[in-house]
Amino acid sequence: MAFEITEDLIEQIENLIEARNDVAILELLDEVHHADIAEIFDEITTEEATYLVKLLDSETTSEALMELDEDLREDILDNLSPQEIADELNELDTDDAVDFLSELSDEIQKQVIDAIEDEEHARDIVEMLLYEEDSAGGLMAKELVRVRETWTVAGCVRKMRAQAQNVTRVHSVYVVDKKDHLIGRLSLKDLLTAEAKSKISDIYIPNVDSVNVHDSGEDVARLMQKYDLEAVPVTNDSGVLLGRITIDDILDFIRDEADEDYRMAAGLSQSAEADDTTWELTRARLPWLVLGLVGSLGAVNIMKSFEGALQVHPELFFFTPLVAAVAGNVGVQSSAIIVQGLANDNVTGSLWLRLLKEISIGLINGIALGILVITFGLIFGFGWMLSLTVATAMLSVIIVAALVGTFVPILLNWKGIDPAIATGPFITTSNDIFGILIYFSLAKLMLGF
Amino acid sequence: MAFEITEDLIEQIENLIEARNDVAILELLDEVHHADIAEIFDEITTEEATYLVKLLDSETTSEALMELDEDLREDILDNLSPQEIADELNELDTDDAVDFLSELSDEIQKQVIDAIEDEEHARDIVEMLLYEEDSAGGLMAKELVRVRETWTVAGCVRKMRAQAQNVTRVHSVYVVDKKDHLIGRLSLKDLLTAEAKSKISDIYIPNVDSVNVHDSGEDVARLMQKYDLEAVPVTNDSGVLLGRITIDDILDFIRDEADEDYRMAAGLSQSAEADDTTWELTRARLPWLVLGLVGSLGAVNIMKSFEGALQVHPELFFFTPLVAAVAGNVGVQSSAIIVQGLANDNVTGSLWLRLLKEISIGLINGIALGILVITFGLIFGFGWMLSLTVATAMLSVIIVAALVGTFVPILLNWKGIDPAIATGPFITTSNDIFGILIYFSLAKLMLGF
Incomplete structure (x- = not known):
């Protein structure tokens, strides 16, 4: 085929x-x-x-x-x-x-x-x-089939023949009044199965979902997905039928949105594509790398302020990339799940419950990873005290990173900002800094230097 | 509304x-x-x-x-x-x-x-x-409108009335021969605009896209998107019409796939959702965190093997999280763009050209970040030699991370494995290890310890 x-x-x-x-x-x-x-x-x-x-x-x-x-x-x-x-x-x-x-x-x-x-x-x-x-206006096509409520089925079919030639695919037939106000719709199925003499006003469905020409593409996509619409009519502020949006245009729109979120999570500017030029790709990547670098330079300064530790427990520094990596991974996981949940409308329950849930998950994960770290530390001769310090710090970092990853997107969403920007480099970088600060502060407390 | x-x-x-x-x-x-x-x-x-x-x-x-x-x-x-x-x-x-x-x-x-x-x-x-x-069989619905090529338009409309009552939305009317083999389709528009006496065999479109009942959902989604189909008929191996798949089912499928890729990039198991229980969410996250931890423990061992550096240039250790973070960020960027490119079929050109492109991007980004690091190093008193070492190591790490991020997904895809698994924790962790190894090896060479 x-x-x-x-x-x-x-x-x-x-x-x-x-x-x-x-x-x-x-x-x-x-x-x-x-x-x-x-x-x-x-x-x-x-x-x-x-x-x-x-x-x-x-x-x-x-x-x-x-x-x-x-x-x-x-x-x-x-x-x-x-x-x-x-x-x-x-x-x-x-x-x-x-x-x-x-x-x-x-x-x-x-x-x-x-x-x-x-x-x-x-x-x-x-x-x-x-x-x-x-906007809905930018996404709609003007080509559609419209019929007057006063026509008969037979007359309607006759007049539709002319209109339908300009329309690639007829999804629905829209019914309008004398002043072109949208008042309902007619499915082709109904038209096929109706008596030739019936009046359109007797058989049309007066209940029709429509969007305003100024509605955003996101709103149109949400409505069409929620109600499984294959086409939706577009009207102006006074209800005059202007055009229609079909599911294939919205499909492209939905895919573009998903692709954009994916790129944001990976730290790429919004329009980057594999076949862009070297220069375009560099511009898509560099800003996020600079952001990450500035964060890491902050972390360097934090470590410098703890350089006293070098004399007493230099091995502490072997574990900084580990702490930073765990903080980053936990942050990305938490933020991704919230960003996706917000997009799909399944972040339910109160904020307190969510807080409790994240802390519980962090505790379980942290204890599991902690046992692994202590085992490793003892086998490779880092000693009890140091291994316990790393494990404790890791546990605290996991909980903090999970909370940051969860609540920053919720906060952004609440402020009307796209929460997807809080995933990827932004969250890894800030969690790197938090993680290293918590790690050395705790170590100082536990090991004393 | x-x-x-x-x-x-x-x-x-x-x-x-x-x-x-x-x-x-x-x-x-x-x-x-x-x-x-x-x-x-x-x-x-x-x-x-x-x-x-x-x-x-x-x-x-x-x-x-x-x-x-x-x-x-x-x-x-x-x-x-x-x-x-x-x-x-x-x-x-x-x-x-x-x-x-x-x-x-x-x-x-x-x-x-x-x-x-x-x-x-x-x-x-x-x-x-x-x-x-x-599979196509699992996605299809049995409800559809089928007509015989030997019927007339008028007879067809009559018989369709009965069938159409069971079908929520009539997209296309499928034309079959006596043995129920799919031989073409008829749009409702054509049916509306045809003469009542015409035979179906005179007006049907013999060229119809169809899928086999055992085809994968991915293949069906690709076909429907490429040709903008709103419904596609499903046949068995001998061409008998079994059912049809509509665009709204495929829309759900496409969204699920995109959501899955997003979760994989974030290091979450495939089915994780924001309103899952604590225990489900823990299971979705822990495996990836353990993977990341094992990688980081490898990095700890690498640093231990370079502990001679502690005597000469302990400040080197302040920069390990930075090098690891840059390696991780670059790796995620490169892999995300390739994974998305593979999914959307826009990874074009030869592998050599792509190699050259990645190296060029890496060089530009690396030099830009290197200048930043050297400036920072000089301002905060880390000295010329150390700053230059960090910058050089970072440049090499960026190029290696970009190549790993680009070619691991391409290799997986070529072997028939979903390249999306190569994003997220997998790539960050392996790049952490590579990055730290390269960093200390280069430092040893440049600074001598």
Whole structure:
């Protein structure tokens, strides 16, 4: 069933492009899905991809361009004239067309919009450029099927034929009143199973979930997931139906959000990707590394202030990376579980209970690890007192790190800040410092120096 | 539009339950969406939730139970008789019914299946219990609309009315031959816009993506995302149509996968959640902490073997947590970006180029951080030679950590192992050890001890 992209196929395509054998290319790529065409673009040079974009029909190439990485798409668009870009846009739903356009310079944008044949499509695109990219307005498409409550089923089906041609996939039919206010919906299933003479007003479902054009993408994603919606209509403040958002657009949005959280937990800036340039990747990483380094330099200063210990128990210093590592690991675990819990809405119960829970978990983990450390210490000749000191310090550090890891994200969330920033380097670094400070303070108390 | 669950509402519901005021409860919760009912279950006691499950109609409560956390659902089911559970299952699609059933003990399973009224539904459920939970067979629902190629559009619409009543949402109509082999599909849009007398064989689309019943959930998710499918038919080895998988089931699957990767990166076992018990959370964390500890104990031994340095340059030991932290941070960054790149299929180009890229990024980051360390060292009186040693060691450690972080996941992926396990504690711990070894070896060479 799946079309497979092999090295042979790519070579064949490259040879055909070089030979300018358009007939053979068109035959080879006939009926190939746009997602596969996009993968082919990924494998060949920008010039070759441009050649294919100009050669193949815009219906396929426009969708293929949408699937591409932004950078590659921009490179290809640079090789096209405004008229050629407009031809691609003609084939796209308004939401995709707008994503496409917003990457171009203002001047080229204007030329492209002027070159779009379908004036209504152009007007819709201009309107949509005004909405924030991640708002319901930025995510919606203008293409949808709308029917009046006063129509009959038979008349409705007739009128829908015309509308449906512009809509890739009909999810729901939206019912509006005379002033285009959204008043309900109709499933295609209901329409199929209704009598031809029935009035729409008799069969439509008046209860319809909708979102406001200014709602955030997060809110739309949450609503669609909660109620398992495959499409949701978008209205303006007075309830006029403006467009609809489909689940596939939201799926991309949800994946992007998850990817972003993952990157934050790893200490990467938000947009980093494996195929970015060296320079982009450096910029994505360096700020977090500097943050970590500054924290560690703080830890160096703390140790320096305890240098008296060097005379009495220099072995204490062998254990600092261990204490720091345990603090870091515990902090990341606690914060990750809370960040995910907050995202999935399953942080339940009171703060006191959570505090008690974290302390209990910390105690159990700390005692288990402590026994391991003492055993190791005795076997490798570090003596009772030192091993016990390390184990005790580790236990305290584990509890403190768990509390910091748990409550910093809760606090951020409560203040309306994305708790995901509290994972990764931020929490490891601060726990490193706390950990080392607690470790040496306790050691000083227990061993005396 | 959204129904809001306030503390007042919960209190009102609890009071009505206590007063056994069924009429008022039914009126209050009439037309409330099952996702909201599920949220109410989350807020009240298990006994109260059980009371509501028995009171409200099964169509709502069965879907609400599906939305709940597994633990809570099990608690409620424990309070229901097999007949009552069977009533709930009657209202669910086969895929959900199977998820539901598979959580019960074998004995109760049997009693429940015997109590299901609709025999065909029961047979379908028994068949589906045989498939792996995360395979296409485990994810599919048996409910779908199928038509024969020999029917006319008018006849097809008539027959579909009967079938469609069992199907919550009709995505596509699947076309089969006499032996039930899948041969194509028909969109509802096409059906609406076709002439009543046309034959299905004239209007159906013979090109249909499908998956095999034994395909993995990952493969299904990849296919549906790549081709933006909202439903995909499932066939057996001889091409017989068995069921269909819809995008909302896959959406849950994709989110679960992302959540799992996130947890692995944080060093948590796969199923950990914020509202698990203390004991479950301890088990989710402890193994990773022990792994980290064992690694750190290795690092302690390495430092012990360099204890000669204590006499000459004890300050070297102030910098070990710093070197370890940098190694850990760089390792996590590199591995996260590769793991995500592998998941999203954007790790392109040759291994040599990637090697070169990682080395370049490492050099730039290393030099930038090195300058910071030297500045700090000079200001705080650690002297030229020591500062330079730390900076040089850090540069080498950054490059090694980046290479380990990049190539371990690539290697695992190549061997068919989930590369996500290489993130988090695994990479930080191994980089800690490498980092400290490199640091002291270089210091010995540069400072001589």
